[in-house]
Amino acid sequence: MQDNHLPALEIDNLAVQVVGDRAGRHVLENISFNLSPGETLCVVGESGSGKSVTSLAVMGLLPPDALRPSRGRILVEGEDILTASPSRLRELRATRVAMIFQEPMTALNPVEKVGEQIDEVLRIHSRLGRAERRAKILAMLELVHMPDAERIYDSYPHELSGGQRQRVVISMALILEPAILIADEPTTALDVTTQKQILSLIRELQMKHNTAVLFITHDFGVVAEIADRIVVMNRGKVVEVGTRNDILARPREPYTRMLVSSVPSLVPKPRGTLRTDIVLDVKALSKTYAGKRLFGRRRSIPAAQDVNLAVRRGEIVGIVGESGSGKTTVARCVVRLQDPTSGAVLVHGEDIAKASRSQLRPMRRRVQIVFQDPYRSLNPRIKVGESIIEGLVNFGRSRDEALSKARNLLDLVGLNQDAMHRYPHQFSGGQRQRICIARALALEPDILVADEAVSALDVSVQAQVLELLDEIRQRVGVGVLFITHDLRVAAQICDTIVVMQKGRIVEAGPAAEILIAPRQDYTRALIDAAPGRDWDFQNFRPLRSSVR
Amino acid sequence: MLAYIARRLLATIPVMVMVAVVVFAILRLTPGDPAAIIAGDDATAEQLEKIRQSMGLDMPIHLQLLQWISRLLQGDLGVSLLSGTPVLSMIGDRMGPSLALALGTIVVTVIIAIPLGVVAAWKRGKLLDRTIMTLSVLGFSVPVFVVGYLLIYYLSIQLGLFPVQGYRPLSEGFWPFAQRLVLPVLALSGVYVALIARITRSSIIEVMGEDFIRTARAKGATERIVLLRHALRNAAVPILTVIGIGIASLISGVVVTESVFNLPGLGRLVVEAVLARDYPVIQGLILLFSFVYILINLLVDVLYPVFDPRIRY
Numbered sequence: 001m002q003d004n005h006l007p008a009l010e011i012d013n014l015a016v017q018v019v020g021d022r023a024g025r026h027v028l029e030n031i032s033f034n035l036s037p038g039e040t041l042c043v044v045g046e047s048g049s050g051k052s053v054t055s056l057a058v059m060g061l062l063p064p065d066a067l068r069p070s071r072g073r074i075l076v077e078g079e080d081i082l083t084a085s086p087s088r089l090r091e092l093r094a095t096r097v098a099m100i101f102q103e104p105m106t107a108l109n110p111v112e113k114v115g116e117q118i119d120e121v122l123r124i125h126s127r128l129g130r131a132e133r134r135a136k137i138l139a140m141l142e143l144v145h146m147p148d149a150e151r152i153y154d155s156y157p158h159e160l161s162g163g164q165r166q167r168v169v170i171s172m173a174l175i176l177e178p179a180i181l182i183a184d185e186p187t188t189a190l191d192v193t194t195q196k197q198i199l200s201l202i203r204e205l206q207m208k209h210n211t212a213v214l215f216i217t218h219d220f221g222v223v224a225e226i227a228d229r230i231v232v233m234n235r236g237k238v239v240e241v242g243t244r245n246d247i248l249a250r251p252r253e254p255y256t257r258m259l260v261s262s263v264p265s266l267v268p269k270p271r272g273t274l275r276t277d278i279v280l281d282v283k284a285l286s287k288t289y290a291g292k293r294l295f296g297r298r299r300s301i302p303a304a305q306d307v308n309l310a311v312r313r314g315e316i317v318g319i320v321g322e323s324g325s326g327k328t329t330v331a332r333c334v335v336r337l338q339d340p341t342s343g344a345v346l347v348h349g350e351d352i353a354k355a356s357r358s359q360l361r362p363m364r365r366r367v368q369i370v371f372q373d374p375y376r377s378l379n380p381r382i383k384v385g386e387s388i389i390e391g392l393v394n395f396g397r398s399r400d401e402a403l404s405k406a407r408n409l410l411d412l413v414g415l416n417q418d419a420m421h422r423y424p425h426q427f428s429g430g431q432r433q434r435i436c437i438a439r440a441l442a443l444e445p446d447i448l449v450a451d452e453a454v455s456a457l458d459v460s461v462q463a464q465v466l467e468l469l470d471e472i473r474q475r476v477g478v479g480v481l482f483i484t485h486d487l488r489v490a491a492q493i494c495d496t497i498v499v500m501q502k503g504r505i506v507e508a509g510p511a512a513e514i515l516i517a518p519r520q521d522y523t524r525a526l527i528d529a530a531p532g533r534d535w536d537f538q539n540f541r542p543l544r545s546s547v548r
Numbered sequence: 549m550l551a552y553i554a555r556r557l558l559a560t561i562p563v564m565v566m567v568a569v570v571v572f573a574i575l576r577l578t579p580g581d582p583a584a585i586i587a588g589d590d591a592t593a594e595q596l597e598k599i600r601q602s603m604g605l606d607m608p609i610h611l612q613l614l615q616w617i618s619r620l621l622q623g624d625l626g627v628s629l630l631s632g633t634p635v636l637s638m639i640g641d642r643m644g645p646s647l648a649l650a651l652g653t654i655v656v657t658v659i660i661a662i663p664l665g666v667v668a669a670w671k672r673g674k675l676l677d678r679t680i681m682t683l684s685v686l687g688f689s690v691p692v693f694v695v696g697y698l699l700i701y702y703l704s705i706q707l708g709l710f711p712v713q714g715y716r717p718l719s720e721g722f723w724p725f726a727q728r729l730v731l732p733v734l735a736l737s738g739v740y741v742a743l744i745a746r747i748t749r750s751s752i753i754e755v756m757g758e759d760f761i762r763t764a765r766a767k768g769a770t771e772r773i774v775l776l777r778h779a780l781r782n783a784a785v786p787i788l789t790v791i792g793i794g795i796a797s798l799i800s801g802v803v804v805t806e807s808v809f810n811l812p813g814l815g816r817l818v819v820e821a822v823l824a825r826d827y828p829v830i831q832g833l834i835l836l837f838s839f840v841y842i843l844i845n846l847l848v849d850v851l852y853p854v855f856d857p858r859i860r861y
Contacts (some may be wrong), residue, residue, distance in 0.1 A: 060766055065673075093768035106759035111781050111856050120777075121767045154859045172767065 006078055006099070007034040008144070008179045008212035009097075015073035018234075019065060027053055027067060027237045037179065038210040040203075042223045042244075045233035046259070048460035051216045054233070058214070059099050077179055094121050098173035102185040103197040104165035108157040114168045115141075115153030121172055140171045144201060155402055162323075164192035170201065177209045183217045191485070192529040198228055213283065218458065220263040221488065221532025224248060232256050249540050262463040263537035264488040266530055268512045269496045279310040279446045279479045280334065280367075285343035286351070287329050303329040307343070310477040311447060318482045318494035318511070320526070326503035330484045331451045336360060337370045347446060353503075365395055368440035372452035374432035378424040378439075385420030388439045388473045393528065395443065395503035402442075409438040412475075413468060430461030442470065447462045451483045466493050487530050491515055499523050552861035553602040553850060560650045566622065568839045571831050572613050582629045582825040585719045603629055616831070625835075626828035628821075635832040640819065645715045646813035648725070649805060650798050657740040660789065662780075664741070665748025665787075670775055672753060680745065686744030692801055696735040696808035701733065713810040732809040736801050740794045751783035758782070784855035792848035796841045 016028035030052045035041045045051045053414040056062050058074055060081050073080045076097055081089060093203060096434045109117055115137055115438060124131045134153075134342070141149035146168040157165055173181060183202065187195035191255040203226065212238045221399040223230060230247040233256070240253045251257045283325050285307040290300045305325040313319045328362065332338040334345055337351055343355040373376040379388055388409060389402035397405075411436040424432055433453060450469065454462045470493055473480055484490050489510060490497055498508040508521040512527055518524045527533065536543050584591075584600040591599075601604045604615070619626060625635035668680040704712045708732050716724040755761065756779055764778045803815035810816075814824045814833065821829035 003721070057768055090768040091769065093766055095768070099766045101759060103759055103762065107763045109760045109782065110858060111784075112778075120764075120769065120773075124773075125769050158858050169763070172763075240823065448767050 001055065006076060007075075008037045008039075009035040009214065010073075010075040011058070012073045012075065014054070014074060015056065015070045016057055016062065016311055017068050017070040019068050020311065022393045024070075025148070026236060028057070030329055031072070031233075031238055033238065034362050035180065035212045035214055035230050036479045037212050038206065039207065040215055040226050040228045041231060042215045042217060042229070043229035043231045043233060044217060044223055044259070046218060046460060048235065050236040051233050053100065053236075055184050055214065055216050056182075058182060059093060060084070061099075064240065067260060077304070081169075090513040091125070092099060092346070094173070094178065095125050095176050096178050097180045097182065097241065098178040099182040099184065100166070100169045100173045100186045100216070103189050104162050104169055104186075105157075107169050108165055111153055113156055114160070115155075118168065118172045118175060121175055125176060129448065135170070135174065140175045141167075143205070144168075144171050146171075154279060160527070161194075162190050163197060164188065166194075167201070170198075170205070174205055174209070174211070180212045182214045183397045184217070185218070186215075187222065188217070188219065188235075192403055192487070193322065193525060194529070195222075195531065196529040197247065202226075202401040219531060220248070220260060220459065220537060221530065221535075223384060224535045224537075225531035226331045229519045232259065237452070239327060240514075243270070247543070248535060251540070257540075258460060260539050260540065263532065264459075264466075264486070265534075265537050265543075266488050266491050266494045266527065266533045266542075267313075267377070267536060268491045268515045269493075271511065277313050279313050279348060280481065281344075281349075282307055282330070282334065283344040283346065285330065285333055285345065287326075287333055287338065288341045297387040302351055302503050304340075307500075307505055309505070310480055310497050311507065313446075313479055315472055315495045316473060316480040316482050316493055317496045317498060318484060318490035319498045319500055320484060320487055320490050321500035322526075324502065325500040327485075327500050328451055330447050330500070331369070331481065334447070334481060335367050335449055336364075337369075353394070363446045365443040366393065366445055367447045367449065368437045368443055368445040369451060370434070370440050370453045371451040373456050374429050375424075375456075377436055378432060380424055382423075383420065383425075384422055384424060384435050387424075387435070388420075388442050391439070391443045406438070407428050407444060409441055410435075412441070412472065413438045427460075429457055430465060433457060433461075433465050435473070437465075437468065443477065444476075445478060447480050449483070452485065453482075454489060455484065462489070469493060487526055488532075498528065549851075549853075549861055550722045553846070556846050556849070560797050560839070560846075563842060564839065568617060568831070568835060569613070571834045572616065575827050575830060576609055576612075580825045582827060585824055585844075586630065614801075616828075619655045620835075625832040628829050629826050630824050638829060639814065639832060639836060644717055644813070645806065645811040646802055646815060647815060648718070648800055649732055649736065649811065650709055650731055650795070651796060652729050653740065653801075654791075654795060655795070656733055656737045657741065660737070661741045661744035662748050662787070663746040665750060666775060666780060668745065668749040669752035669756070669779070670771070677749075679727050681749070683743035687738045690738065692735055692739065692789060692804050693808050696732070696739050696805060699735055700809075701732045705742045715809075715811045716811075728809075732805050732811060734804045735808070736798070739801070740798075743794060744787065744790060748783065748787050751786045752779045755779045755782045755783065783857075785852060788848055788851060788855060790828075792844055795844050799837050 011034065012032055014031040015026050015496050018025045018027060030342065030372060033041070042052060043051045053062070053067065053282065057069055062069065065200065069082050074082055081092065082440065099296050108114060115287060118137045119133055122128055122136065128136065137153060138149045141152055145168055146152045146164065152164070160168065181328040187198050189296060190198060199222065202213065205211065215226060218288050227244045229274045231241050232247060239255050240247065246258060251260055285304060286302065287304040288300050289304045307330055310318060319330060329338065331426060333340040341351045343353060344351045347363065347366045350363060373400060385403065389399070392402035392405060393399060406420060410417055410419055415431060415434055427435065446526060456464050463528060469480060472478065482490070482494055492524070495513045496509065496534055498516040499506045499512045499514065501522050507514060507518065514523060515527065516525060534543050582602060583596055583605055587599050588595050588756045604612060616626065627669055628633050629640060664680050669678040671677045701721055711728050718725045752775070760776055761774060764774050802813065803818055805820060806815035808812045816834050817829065821833065
């Protein structure tokens with residue numbers, strides 16, 4: 001850090017207003033912080049905190065018909081971009097301020113070769129000839145550690161993996177060596193091992209060019225890994241600014257304390273002894289997707305192979321793995337949303353894997369599922385109460401009986417009973433996930449499958465929902481099959497952890513054993529890649545001597 | 549890719565056979581007797597019977613069908629009941645004006661509609677956008693023949709800019725040919741311009757919400773580059789689909805337009821043949837139109853990967 005320097009970015013009392021709103025509602029107010037060359041400043045906040053709006057404001061990319069900066073200054077190397085002309089703004093983009101985005105899948109134009117998309121930056125901002133540009137791009141692709149740069153240059157985005165696409169986006173952002181790089185959740189959509197590589201790549205390039213990095217994230221794990229300083233935001237305001245250790249170890253504001261202590265750590269929680277009766281027994285389950293083709297060869301993709309696992313009454317079994325590991329396939333086969341290719345799924349000794357449609361129906365109530373996205377898994381046009389009782393009524397309960405049961409369930413998941421008469425859009429994400437859980441529990445299932453059920457939630461809400469699941473498990477005794485990509489979440493809630501990779505189980509055992517003494521290299525790699533594993537967030541202290 | 553085209557062409561055969569059978573059946577089931585029309589009002593029953601025999605209309609229907617299909621497979625569409633000319637050569641003679649009208653309409657439509665749609669999307673919600681969209685509603689709702697007669701009245705009769713009616717083949721010089729095509733093409737294009745401008749606008753607006761548009765802006769791209777290079781090309785697939793459907797539905801428009809402007813094309817031939825119950829001609833034309841329809845669909849499918857590399861066969 002070079003503090004004697006002019007700051008690369010200085011935001012001074014910035015306010016952003018909703019356009020056309022007479023009440024002058026602000027989505028950002030009194031935002032002030034600065035960023036020095038070579039420094040990594042993490043902006044942390046939950047959804048709706050205004051962290052992304054801040055980053056778009058710095059790029060001058062606020063949607064003009066929706067949001068408008070109403071006060072303050074944003075100085076990029078001393079130049080106020082709020083008063084800059086549109087053409088000056090375009091000149092600054094990619095040359096002085098560049099940005100990388102959350103979704104590498106959608107951030108690239110799908111119909112153009114990635115080399116040409118990087119080339120566009122050079123065509124807009126430089127006068128280099130064709131051959132020079134190509135050489136520069138190939139050099140850049142090598143700088144971001146892409147093997148076979150020539151081939152990558154001529155690839156379309158869909159031909160690359162998520163990590164490779166993010167490397168392309170980074171190449172595009174950094175090819176002109178901007179002073180400031182804004183990274184808006186750049187690793188959130190990636191697997192942990194890929195995330196680790198991308199984070200170290202950003203670090204490496206930052207060191208090389210002394211770039212100032214403004215890193216937007218909701219993930220305190222990532223923050224603990226990379227931040228020099230941290231800005232905590234909530235509801236459009238800056239709550240607290242400080243060095244990494246200030247914020248993580250000695251937070252001043254109650255909101256920051258709450259936020260930091262909600263972050264799941266990799267330290268497994270002590271679990272009680274388990275009851276012994278097995279409610280779900282998955283035996284040699286396999287699922288192969290067969291691609292059908294009229295002529296030519298058939299392709300078959302094994303999504304899950306020879307999966308064996310058991311869930312006891314009141315036990316939470318976590319299936320952990322990266323994308324493509326087959327964890328969701330297993331979940332869907334257990335609920336029979338998909339038909340397994342072979343193997344057995346025994347619920348209380350009855351095999352639902354091969355049950356016919358009519359045999360399956362009564363079994364359905366034994367196994368219920370909660371999905372990842374609470375925004376899309378409730379029918380938006382049906383009142384919450386009706387959604388909850390639908391299953392009960394289908395299975396022959398009277399309406400009155402079902403309604404009174406639904407009210408009890410809302411109590412159980414910590415929602416007010418008048419939620420019955422409201423629609424899903426009137427609830428927050430966390431509340432909706434509670435509704436989904438209530439709906440799943442209505443049928444008194446033996447098994448609750450939670451497929452990434454907390455992944456879309458903010459950490460503070462995530463912590464609450466995890467607590468709720470644990471409480472319900474104890475009170476109702478339901479067995480939970482908990483699918484997650486996040487080892488830290490699994491550490492908080494699971495009795496048993498099953499690690500999957502490429503459709504197969506790599507390792508399985510009690511959570512504490514898997515997390516503390518993994519036997520397989522893959523499990524170890526996953527644990528090493530989990531961001532923030534060196535911090536015990538709940539207790540505001542580092543786990544090892546990692547304080548910079 | 550070539551294997552895909554070959555497969556698709558093979559798949560047209562059963563479709564064409566079904567079309568042939570259905571066309572044949574429907575024509576025989578509709579009332580009306582071509583022999584009676586030829587023979588005239590004062591013909592005796594014997595004369596009528598003779599004419600029927602000479603035309604093969606006295607044979608059982610399934611034999612007529614078999615005979616027709618076996619000739620069809622040899623490339624023989626039969627001869628007109630009225631004039632005795634081979635159907636194939638009749639179609640050949642009438643192909644010119646229809647082809648000129650259809651191609652002209654497609655070209656004019658694409659040239660006008662896509663820029664209109666892009667501009668409307670760019671100025672979304674502004675006056676220009678609303679004007680274009682209002683005009684497109686008009687383009688949809690006013691029938692081709694009304695537009696046709698209005699154009700004739702104002703541009704030909706009042707201003708004398710174009711000939712009122714008729715057709716000259718290209719072999720008689722480009723100007724006489726083009727001069728007589730301007731009005732029919734304009735009249736017929738209206739609907740398609742409206743349709744394709746709207747679909748272009750909505751496809752582009754949809755694409756403009758995508759993340760990669762934000763990426764393009766973050767690179768410092770101008771709105772022009774964002775619209776034309778990133779948005780339009782990504783909007784191409786739905787636009788292409790609608791153009792394909794439009795071309796296929798052009799056939800009915802051609803029939804009306806050719807009547808209004810007195811163009812001696814296939815559309816007029818359809819009307820003449822239907823009125824005269826000239827079975828072989830009607831059958832030949834419907835087969836031709838079905839085949840063209842299938843070919844256009846194939847062409848559209850083959851063009852998809854050009855615009856979107858994610859689509860592969």
